[in-house]
Amino acid sequence: MSLDRPQDRPMTRWERMKDNDIVWSFLHSPGAIIAASITLIAILACVFAPLIAPFDPFDPAQISLWDGKLPPAWIEGGQPQYPLGTDNQGRDMLSTILYGGRLSILVGAAAVCLGMVLGVTLGVISGYVGGVTDAVIMRIADVQLTIPGILLAILINGIGRAFLPIEVRDDFAVYVVIIAIGLTDWPQFARVTRGATMVEANKEYVQAARIIGLPGWLIMMRHILPNTLRPVLVIATIGLALAIIAEATLSFLGQGIPPTTPSLGTLIRVGNEYLFSGLWWITFFPAIALVVLVFAVNLLGDWMRDALNPKLR
Amino acid sequence: MQFTKLLAVSVAALTVASPALAENVLRWTSQGDALTMDPHSQNEGPTIAMNGQIYESLVTRDASLVLQPELAESWEAGADGWTFKLRQGVKFHDGADFTAEDVVFSFERANHEASDFKEQAKNVTGVEVIDDYTVKLTTDGPNPILPNQLTSIYMMDKGWAESNNVVAPQDFKAKEETFAVRNANGTGPFTLVSRAPDEMTVLAANPNWWGKGMFPGNIDKIEYRPITNAATRVAALLSGEVDFVLDPPLQDLKRIEGADGLNVKTVAQIRSIFFGMDQGVDKLRTSDAEGNPFKDAKVRQAFNLAIDKEAIRRVVMEGLSFPTGMITPPGVLGNTPANDPSYGFDTAKAKALLAEAGYPDGFSIRLDCPNNRYNNDEKICQAAVAMLAKIGVKVNLDAIPKAQHFPKIQKRESDFYMLGWGVPTLDSHYVFSYLLDGEGSWNATGYNNARVNEITKAITTEIDIDKRTAMIDEAWTQVKTDMPYVPIHHQVLAWGIADNVDIQIAADDAFRPRFTVMK
C-alpha cells in the first residue's frame, strides 16, 4: 500500500479526510454545504440560546404585559429591543423562537437517540443471534410498521399523559413526547442494522474472532457495530426531521409541550389564534424557523443518503 | 367498491345544483354543540341554547334580560307558591295541545333523579292543577324569585313522552340512546329538521307557532354548525360561510369590523372572572411557605394589588372587559357603584404588605387555571404569573381543560385558582350560596363568615325588597373588606355578525332568533 508512495510520508489527517469519498462528495455539493451550515447555525443558535437571546422568555419577572403584541422593529410601532416583535404576553419573539427551537431540536434529537439505541441494539441482537429471537423482534417491528408513526405517537403520548396526575403533567410533558416519538422510530433502525449485521457476521474476520473465543457482545460492539454506522446515520438524520415535525404536530394539537415553556409547535399553535387579527409575526416567524430547520435537516439527510449509500433508498 | 358506484352516479348528479334561496336561511356557529335534544338531560350552555329554540318555558327573558311571558301569560306570588295563567291555544309541533297536565309532567320530569335541572326545579315542590290553563307551583315557604328560576325549565308534551318511552331523562345506566336524544317536540318557534352531532343541526320555522306575527323575526331556517377552533370560526365568518359567530376571539374583532359586510356587537356580560385563594387549610398544598400565607389578610391584599387589571384589559382583553373589585357584575341585584371599583394596582405597596406579613422574599404557589372556558382564560393567568413574579411570588401555572379544572375546585383541592361566575337569576343569592357561604359547593376559598352565611339564608325568604337589598349590600361590603377572592373583571360579550342580519345581542349570551331580522 503506502510502500508505493513517492515520498515516504504518511498522509496528514486532513489529507486522509479529503481523500475520503464522503468528504469529497460533501465539498462538491453546494446543497449539502448550505444545508449543513444552516443546520449547524440553527443548532448552535439554539444550544447557546441563553447567551445569544436578549431576554429569557421563561422568566416571568422579565416580562411586561404592556410590551405585548408589538410588531417587528422595522414596522411602525415596533421597538428596537424586540427585533421580531413580541407575542401576546410581551415576550420577545426572537428569544422565544431561539428557546423554542432549542426545545424542538432537543426533543427531536433525544427521540431519535432513543429510537436509535433501541433499534440498533435490537437489530444487532436480531441479526447476530438469529433464530427465535430474530423472529420475535422482527415480527414486532413489522406490526409496528403497519401503523403510521404519528398516530402511534399521539396514542403513546395520550396514554403517557393519562398515567401522570394532572398536576405534574406539564413538568413531564417533554419526556412523554420524547418517549412517544422515540418508540415509534426504532423499527427502521432495527431493520437496517439487522441486515448489515447478518452480512458482517458471516465474514471471515468475525468467524475468526468467534473461533478465538471472543465473547459475543464484544464482537458485536467492536466489529459489527462500526460497520452498520453509515446507514444508521442516514436514517437518524431523516428521522430527526420527522421527529421535529412530529413534536410540532403534537404540540399544535395541544397534546405536546405546554405554552409556559413553548417549543416551535406550541408557538405556532398559540400564534395561530392571532393570525386573523393582524399579528402575523407571532405565528409566521416560528413557522418559518420550523420549516427552515426541518428543510435543512432533510437536505442534509438527502445528500447523505446519496453519498453514503447509493443503493439505500 | 362503494366508490366506483358512487363515482358512476356522481357524473349525472353533478348537475344537481343547490336549491334556490328564496327563504331566509341563517347560518351560524359557535364553539360547542348541544349534547342532546333532551331538554332536561344536560344543564350546559350550548344545549340549553339549542333546545330553547324548540322548547319553551313558562317565563323567559328578552334581550334586555327582563322577564317576559312565554307559555304562561301572567303569574302572581302567594304565601306558599306562585299561580301561573297558561297561554291558550298553544300546540306542540306534533299538533297536541299544551295544557296544565304538561306542566305537571314537565316539572316531574325536571325533578327526576336523572334530570340535570334538579337544582333549579327543586324550588318547585309540587304543581297543583287549578284548571286546564291555570297551575299553582307550590314552594317550600315563600320564594320571592321563583319566576327567575324557571327560565330554563322547558315544557314537554306528556303524551309524546309517554308514547316514545322518554318519561324520564336518559340516565347513565342506559345502554341505548333514548328517543329524545335526537328527536324533539316542543312548542317553540322552530322545529328540528335534522341533526348530526358536532356537524350540523337544521331547524325550520314552526308555521303554527303561537307567537307568529308577534315578534319581528323573519328567519325561515337555521343552520347551526359548531366549529371548535377559534381561528377557523372567524375564517368561516370572513369568507362568508356563516352569517353569525357567537363567540369570536377578542383579538379578531378589529379584523371582523374592518371586513366588508361584517360588524361586531358588544355588551357587558353577566359574568365575572376572579382568582380564589384558599385561606381555609392550615398548610398550602403547593407552596414552599410555612403554614398558609393566605390566612393573613395582608397577603390577600398584596395579591389584589399586584395584579394590573388595566393591563389585562388593554392587552389581553383588547379593551373588552371591566376591571372590578366585586365578583358579580352590574345588572345583578347587589352590585353597587360603591363596591364595584377595583382594589387598584400598586406593586410597591403589595411588596411592602408581603414583607409585613413575613414574606419579604415571597413564596411559591401553583395557580390552577382553565384553558377552554372563559375569554382568554389561560392568557389572563399567564399575565398574572408575570405580575406576581414582580412581588417575589413564584407562580407555577397549571392550565388545563375545564373538565379537569372544575373538579379540583369542587373537591376543594386547589390553593389558588381561576373561576368565572355568571348569574342566571340576576340576584346575589346565586353568588352567595355557591361562592361565599361557608358551605357553598363552589366556595374553595375556605371563607366562612358567620354574618355572610346568615344573610345568605335570610334572603331566600325575605319578601320585603328594601330590607332584602340592604342585607345583600351589607354582605358584599363585608366581602370587599375580607378579600377572599382577587376580582379581575366583568367579561364583555362580542358577537360577529353579517350586515344583512339584524341580531340583538344579550348579556346572557343567548341568541334569540325570534327577534332576528334578515334583510
Added chain:
Amino acid sequence: MFFFILKRLAQSVLVMAIVSAVSFSLFNFVGDPVNNMVGQDATREQRIEIRQQLGLDDPILTQYTRFLGNMLQGDFGLSYRIKRPVDQLILERLPATLELVFVSAIIALVVGITLGVYTGIRRKSWISRSILSVSLVGVSLPTFIIGIALIYIFAVHLRWLPSSGRSGAIELGWWKTSLLSVDGWRAIILPAITLSLFQLTLILRLVRAEMLEVMQTDFIKFARARGLSERAINFRHALRNTLVPVITIIGLNIGGLIAFSVITETVFQWPGTGLMFIQAVDFVDVPIMAAYLVFVALLFVLINLVVDILYFVVDPRIRLGE
C-alpha cells in the same frame, strides 16, 4: 400461497389483540370519566353511584372480558358525552373520512406518479431539479402549516373556497357524500390537497428512485439495444416494472392518509372520524377513543393484508422467496 395468507392472518389477529388491550386500558387510565358526565352541581354520592352504574369498580379482568365480548359484536357502548351508540357515531362519520382519504389518495397518486416518472426520465432537466427541490420543501412542511396557509389564502383572502366544514354533502341512503355536488367538491378540495401533499412528495421521490434504478437495469439497456422507441421503453417496460413498489406505496399511503386525517380534519373542522377522535380526547370520551383505535387498527391490518396478497400476486419472485 395458502400458508402465506394464513401466516399473515395470524399476525393480523395478534395486532388486533394488542390494540384491543391498549384500547381497554384507556378506560382505566385516562382520567375520571364521571367528572365529564355529571353537571357541576352533582354530589359525591351521585358520582359514586354513576361509577357503579358504569361498572368502573368491577375487577379489571371482568371489565376486559366484558369489553372484548362487546367489541366483537361491534358494541362500544354509549359515548360519555353525547349518549349515543359509538358504533353508530363512527359509521355516521366514516363517509367523510373515507371520501377525504380517497380524494387525497387520487391526488397524491396521480400527481406523484406523473411527476415521479417525469423526473425519473428527464433527470437532468431544470424542471426536474426544481420539482425535486420543491418536493423537499413539501416533506419539510408540517400538515397543519399547509392547512392554515391554504385557509388563509383561498378562503379568507381570495374567498374562493370555504374554509371549513363539509357543506353540500348529499345523502345517499346512510352514506353522506360530498362528491355529488359542486358545493361538496368546493368544500373537499382544500383539505384533500392539504392531506395529500406529504404523501405526494413521498410517492414522487419513491417513483423517481425506482425509475432511475429500473432504467439502469440490463433489461432496459437490452430494450434500447433492440432499437425500441424511447416512449415504449419508458412506459411499456420501465413504468411497468415500478409497479410493485407502487402497490406498497398505495398501502402505506392510505395508512398514512388515515393517520394524518386526524390533523387535517382538526384544522378544517372536517366532520370525520379523526375530528371526532381529537374531540373525544379533549373530553376524555373513552368509548369513542377506544372504538376509534380498534377501528383504525382494523383498517390498517386489512389494508396491509390486501397489499401483501397483491404483492404476492403481482411479483412471482416473492412467491419463490417464501
